[in-house]
Amino acid sequence: MSSTLLSGRGFVPRPFARLGFGPALALVVILGLGVLPMGRIVVEALVPGGAVDLQAFAARLGKASALRATWNTLDTAFCGALIALALGTAFAVAVSMTDLPGKRTIGFLFLLPLMIAPQVTALAFLQLLGPSSALLGALGLAPPPGTANPLHGRSGIIWLYGIQHAPIVFITLRAGFARIPRDLTEAARAGGAGALETLRTIILPIAAPYFAAAAALAFVSGVGNFGIPALLGLPVNYLTLATLIYQKLSSFGPSVLPEVAALSTLIGLLALAGVACQSLALRGTGHRLGSGTPARFALGAWRWPLGLAAFAIVGLILVLPALALLATSLVPTVGVPLSLATVTLDNFAEVLMRQAATLRAFRNSFLLSGAAALILAVLAVPLVVAGRGFGARTRRWLFGSLTLAYAVPGIVLAIACILLFLRPLPLIGSLYGTAAIILVAYLMRFATLALQPVEAAIGQIAGDLTEAAAVSGAGPLRRMATITAPLALPAAVAGALLVFMSAFNELTVSALLWSGGNETLGVVLFSLEEAGLASAAAAIAVTTVVVVVALLAILDRLARRLPPGVLPWR
Numbered sequence: 251m252s253s254t255l256l257s258g259r260g261f262v263p264r265p266f267a268r269l270g271f272g273p274a275l276a277l278v279v280i281l282g283l284g285v286l287p288m289g290r291i292v293v294e295a296l297v298p299g300g301a302v303d304l305q306a307f308a309a310r311l312g313k314a315s316a317l318r319a320t321w322n323t324l325d326t327a328f329c330g331a332l333i334a335l336a337l338g339t340a341f342a343v344a345v346s347m348t349d350l351p352g353k354r355t356i357g358f359l360f361l362l363p364l365m366i367a368p369q370v371t372a373l374a375f376l377q378l379l380g381p382s383s384a385l386l387g388a389l390g391l392a393p394p395p396g397t398a399n400p401l402h403g404r405s406g407i408i409w410l411y412g413i414q415h416a417p418i419v420f421i422t423l424r425a426g427f428a429r430i431p432r433d434l435t436e437a438a439r440a441g442g443a444g445a446l447e448t449l450r451t452i453i454l455p456i457a458a459p460y461f462a463a464a465a466a467l468a469f470v471s472g473v474g475n476f477g478i479p480a481l482l483g484l485p486v487n488y489l490t491l492a493t494l495i496y497q498k499l500s501s502f503g504p505s506v507l508p509e510v511a512a513l514s515t516l517i518g519l520l521a522l523a524g525v526a527c528q529s530l531a532l533r534g535t536g537h538r539l540g541s542g543t544p545a546r547f548a549l550g551a552w553r554w555p556l557g558l559a560a561f562a563i564v565g566l567i568l569v570l571p572a573l574a575l576l577a578t579s580l581v582p583t584v585g586v587p588l589s590l591a592t593v594t595l596d597n598f599a600e601v602l603m604r605q606a607a608t609l610r611a612f613r614n615s616f617l618l619s620g621a622a623a624l625i626l627a628v629l630a631v632p633l634v635v636a637g638r639g640f641g642a643r644t645r646r647w648l649f650g651s652l653t654l655a656y657a658v659p660g661i662v663l664a665i666a667c668i669l670l671f672l673r674p675l676p677l678i679g680s681l682y683g684t685a686a687i688i689l690v691a692y693l694m695r696f697a698t699l700a701l702q703p704v705e706a707a708i709g710q711i712a713g714d715l716t717e718a719a720a721v722s723g724a725g726p727l728r729r730m731a732t733i734t735a736p737l738a739l740p741a742a743v744a745g746a747l748l749v750f751m752s753a754f755n756e757l758t759v760s761a762l763l764w765s766g767g768n769e770t771l772g773v774v775l776f777s778l779e780e781a782g783l784a785s786a787a788a789a790i791a792v793t794t795v796v797v798v799v800a801l802l803a804i805l806d807r808l809a810r811r812l813p814p815g816v817l818p819w820r
Contacts (some may be wrong), residue, residue: 273639274782277648280633281692284651287666288518288658293390294511294669303704310512319494320516326479326490327406327472327497330411334468335461337412338419343449344560346427348547351557358806359564360717364417365798367755368477369776371414371571375401376481376779377788378574385570385577387587395585403632406482407490414478415471419464426460427453459504464530470524473517474659476758477772481779491517492661492758499665499762504672511669514662521658572795581787597789608790610767611774617752618685618770622692626700627746631735634705635726649705652698660695660758667691667763683765684738700745707741708734740811755794 286465296302310316345353363371377383380399386392400406430453435699454461476492484493495510495517549556576586579597586592601608637645655663667690671681676706681687720729735742757772764773771794 273636276633276639278622279539279629280637280648280652283697284648284653284655287663287670287694288654290669291511291514291518291662291666295515296506298508298511301390307512307515309595310509311516315489315494316491316513317518319489319513319631322404322483322488323473323490323492323517323520326407326411327475328583330415330472331406331465331468333409333412334415334419337402337416338464338468339423339461341560342420342423342427343418343554344585346424346482347449348455348549348556348798349553350549350560351553352561353557356557356560356564359568360420361417362568363414363512364421364803365751365802367757367772368410368414368475368796369481369757369772369793370477370575370755372401372410372478372481372785373775373779373787373791374571375406375410377578378571379783381576382585382784383578384581384586384588385574386584387579388589392587402486403483403488407479407488409473410478410482411468411472414475418467418471422464422467423457423460426463430456431509459531463528466524466528466531469522470528470657473520473524474661474758476661476761477776478660480757480761480776484780492659493747495661495665496754496761504668507669507672510665514665515593518658518662521662522654524619525657546603564771575788575791578785579792581785582729584784585702587653588676596792601786601789604794605786607769608774610788611769611790612769613783614768615754615771616689618689618692619750621689622696623700623746624751625693626697626749628740629737630700630704630745631730634701634708634738635730635734638708649698652701655694656696656698660756661762663695664759664762667694683768685768687764688768688770691763692749692753695759696749699748699752699771700742703741703748704738705744707738711737740808743809744805746802747805751798 254531274626296304296307298306311320341356344350345357345360350356357499377403378385379393381393381395381397383392396571426432475490476496479488479490479493480496483489489497491513495513498506498513499510503669525675553580578584581588582592582594582596603609637648639646668682669685669688671690674680682688724732755771755775759769760770761776762771764770769777771790775787775790775794778784778790
């Protein structure tokens with residue numbers, strides 16, 4: 251009895267009993283979703299046989315294939331981050347600090363690549379620039395048959411990393427620019443400095459930490475990206491760490507778990523190094539600057555030319571690939587140019603009504619992403635409320651552990667789930683090879699998306715309301731049910747939609763966890779493209795884009811009832 255306390259709820263560990271039931275339960279859930287999977291990978295990598303074996307760990311990482319994949323990962327992630335930084339900075343300055351026409355629409359469209367699955371982005375660009383492009387074929391501009399797709403390999407991966415991750419830079423820099431008080435820029439302008447000089451000498455130096463943070467986040471996203479190097483690199487055997495892990499596990503199964511755990515640990519360390527750089531870059535920025543009204547620069551005669559140029563760039567990186575994807579989905583097979591004589595909806599009918607695998611994938615993706623969104627929406631308010639039983643610093647660490655599961659590459663989390671659930675568990679058996687393991691992985695990966703809006707919303711609820719209810723005799727559960735939950739409901743709905751949208755067509759996690767009958771949309775799309783059925787894959791991709799855009803429209807309608815910063819395009 252020395253380590254437990256006997257209470258009305260049974261035997262409770264003494265440290266948890268001191269916390270209280272609610273905070274103790276929140277602690278268990280948060281650590282289970284955030285810390286447990288990462289810890290399991292480290293144990294498998296460093297302690298595969300029950301004893302620490304650093305020599306075996308180093309040997310696995312020292313293989314020629316691992317070294318080559320590590321270099322490819324660092325190379326593509328770094329170069330892609332540079333492109334993302336250049337592109338994201340230009341649009342962040344234009345949308346945040348100028349009178350550019352249509353800038354809200356431009357900002358929304360510029361963020362769409364971040365909301366669309368990487369494999370969909372890769373497929374769209376492949377269908378745009380390849381010799382079998384239905385769109386270029388209709389215009390008579392397609393490369394000659396047999397020509398290699400220019401996006402296959404290193405260069406294509408880098409360019410698509412830049413496009414896919416530029417919105418991350420855009421969001422980060424907009425947050426930084428919003429913290430620069432207008433007084434500083436107005437003083438510089440009053441002193442005779444022009445717009446460009448003010449930008450160069452005042453705004454950009456002050457926002458330097460945000461530039462470093464944005465570059466680090468873009469780099470981390472490149473390290474963990476699977477969809478783009480899978481579609482652009484695997485066909486030419488250009489492997490990154492993520493695709494090397496996929497290739498090994500697909501070829502050899504669970505027998506290579508110690509080796510892929512070592513590779514996953516390396517990816518995790520690279521990702522955590524990037525996150526650490528981001529945190530160090532932003533340390534202290536909140537104390538040096540207060541929230542201000544961002545500076546505004548009049549573009550004068552350049553206003554409409556620059557506005558048209560911005561729309562043209564968005565068209566090149568978003569609209570044109572989307573049209574190419576749509577064109578591919580509307581032709582009978584790859585290589586047929588789009589025309590009135592060849593246009594058909596048969597691919598959509600095939601994947602939405604006739605093909606058993608794609609019908610299962612749609613059903614599974616809807617059910618799994620919907621279940622994850624619903625469970626996390628229900629848990630969000632109790633977890634945030636219970637988490638307030640901890641001190642501010644402890645609470646930051648706890649919720650930061652949930653961010654860890656989202657920050658590390660999805661393929662690393664998938665390996666963690668395999669290690670956790672491969673062996674049978676008491677009462678429920680093994681989850682490996684079932685849909686349940688994908689659901690658990692979604693809960694781990696996307697928990698932070700559900701909790702962040704709710705945490706922001708609850709933080710804005712006046713303490714007087716709950717204090718008055720407590721004085722009137724309402725207990726914690728009644729206060730949460732009658733005051734906190736109703737006020738936080740819009741944020742919980744927004745978080746659930748973000749979870750659903752992120753999980754609906756993801757590939758990185760489910761690529762290693764799916765099994766026969768449990769396919770998801772991302773897996774089926776990838777498989778169809780690998781099998782040369784690009785028209786059917788394009789039909790799936792177009793459908794998922796429509797679903798994502800519809801969800802974004804719903805979120806935009808909720809904007810007025812949400813805390814500031816929940817929707818990045820506002």
